[in-house]
Amino acid sequence: MYQGLRSHIINLLNADTRLDGRKLAEYRKPIEVEYGVVKTAEGSARVKIGETDVIVGIKMEVGEPYPDIPDEGTIIVGAELLPLSNPEFELGPPGIQAIELARVVDRGIRESKTVDFKKLCIAPGEKVWLLIIDICPINDAGNLFDASSLAALAALKDTKYPFFDGEKVDYKQKTDKKLELEKAPIAVTVVKIGEKFIVDPDIEEEKVIDARLTVSSIEDGTLCALQKGGDFPLSVEDIDKMLDIGIEKAKELRKRL
Amino acid sequence: MAYKERIDGRGFDETRQIEAKVGVIPRADGSAMFKIGNTWAYAAVYGPRNLHPKFLQDPQRGILRCNYNMMPFSSSGERVRPGGSRRSKEISLVTEKSLLPVLNLEDYPNSVVDVFIELPQTEAGSRCAGICAASMALADAGLDMKDLVCAVSVGRVDDKLLVDLDYAEESYKDGPVADIPIAFMPNVGKLTLLQMDGEISKEELIKLIEIGKEVCAKIYDIQKKALKEKYHEVEA
Numbered sequence: 001m002y003q004g005l006r007s008h009i010i011n012l013l014n015a016d017t018r019l020d021g022r023k024l025a026e027y028r029k030p031i032e033v034e035y036g037v038v039k040t041a042e043g044s045a046r047v048k049i050g051e052t053d054v055i056v057g058i059k060m061e062v063g064e065p066y067p068d069i070p071d072e073g074t075i076i077v078g079a080e081l082l083p084l085s086n087p088e089f090e091l092g093p094p095g096i097q098a099i100e101l102a103r104v105v106d107r108g109i110r111e112s113k114t115v116d117f118k119k120l121c122i123a124p125g126e127k128v129w130l131l132i133i134d135i136c137p138i139n140d141a142g143n144l145f146d147a148s149s150l151a152a153l154a155a156l157k158d159t160k161y162p163f164f165d166g167e168k169v170d171y172k173q174k175t176d177k178k179l180e181l182e183k184a185p186i187a188v189t190v191v192k193i194g195e196k197f198i199v200d201p202d203i204e205e206e207k208v209i210d211a212r213l214t215v216s217s218i219e220d221g222t223l224c225a226l227q228k229g230g231d232f233p234l235s236v237e238d239i240d241k242m243l244d245i246g247i248e249k250a251k252e253l254r255k256r257l
Numbered sequence: 258m259a260y261k262e263r264i265d266g267r268g269f270d271e272t273r274q275i276e277a278k279v280g281v282i283p284r285a286d287g288s289a290m291f292k293i294g295n296t297w298a299y300a301a302v303y304g305p306r307n308l309h310p311k312f313l314q315d316p317q318r319g320i321l322r323c324n325y326n327m328m329p330f331s332s333s334g335e336r337v338r339p340g341g342s343r344r345s346k347e348i349s350l351v352t353e354k355s356l357l358p359v360l361n362l363e364d365y366p367n368s369v370v371d372v373f374i375e376l377p378q379t380e381a382g383s384r385c386a387g388i389c390a391a392s393m394a395l396a397d398a399g400l401d402m403k404d405l406v407c408a409v410s411v412g413r414v415d416d417k418l419l420v421d422l423d424y425a426e427e428s429y430k431d432g433p434v435a436d437i438p439i440a441f442m443p444n445v446g447k448l449t450l451l452q453m454d455g456e457i458s459k460e461e462l463i464k465l466i467e468i469g470k471e472v473c474a475k476i477y478d479i480q481k482k483a484l485k486e487k488y489h490e491v492e493a
Binding site for chain 2 (some may be wrong): 037038039040041044051053055057058059061078080082083084085086087091093094132134136138139140141169171172203
């Protein structure tokens, strides 16, 4: 499938350009981050990368902690690949694509310790805050990984605690208490097509990738999560190059926040 | 105690502020956004396209499929569990029935027109906002249509008849309440959606439908303006 498209894209890449005229390591423009777009959420953000458009909203609930970590709250990340956003998405429970997306976003936040779970504890062993982060694409024009990760971090930055009287959460009453963030993990998906590496694939490019590596890194370049995808293997040299691109590009994206 | 003034200061025949835009989802064949107060709907149309599984196909005409969904963070209370509820399934059904009369699907045998409605944020009136957005999205998709569909809720709070109830009015405690979502084809002059929760006399209901027609005429102007704006942008 897509043999013609693939050889066309490879020819372009060999000439150092792409279908839309971008450089290989260039994101689409504009990259827009809008905070607080959803008033019913405790935190929200909308990110547009080119035509890709994602809303992330966060609801906070009070629940019981896991018995083995009684003094920690947690995050739960969900992604729905809404059929509104892409003609190929179908109604129904999240498929493997949606689950992978949610888990990659989850690990970027969790493993970087962006949220100190201990600070989400209300009463050890009894009550903790749960942050439920939901990813909803409005228009999928490619690269949902990076757009969703960026929107999730932006939504966390926007999050304020709802009022909690010790028994019940009053969602109508918002407090001024902001969620504290310790880090700012940014995901950059580097894609290999033929012998070339690109970032921010569009829909056509996503159809013909050999391999992808989503690189999540924090401010000082420390890696916090990785996910390889695609059907083809990567050499150590490939990975070395892809990590460099991922860490470098993360700095650029972080400036948009 | 009578309901003298609306909680947010609107006139009794006044809707909350409306914002509408067409062509907001580039990947869809047609799309629109409709915002009324804090209720915010997106609609995307895909099709007419092939319908699978095959046994659903109608060799006489295309079919319309609507899906209404609230995003998990769209409610002012607790998180809405994804995956749909009895409520969202029923709203999907009445949305489908409210849009079908304006479409000519005879030209698309064995096909489906899919309408996906998503609500990022809600505060009463979400089915009506969804129908308004969907009708604009169908027009944006270039489908042959007899009319647009305009929807709004009308109702009574205590002794007052009013339009576009907000959440506080829907849950008014000091007197009887009726909440009546209607959809109307402004040129054909007929209703395609009528539901009612609450208590009201027959006379009041008929009066409210007349008031609703007038409000729908205003919504129709907003929808038309949004549709035209998209093509102005293309020209410029």
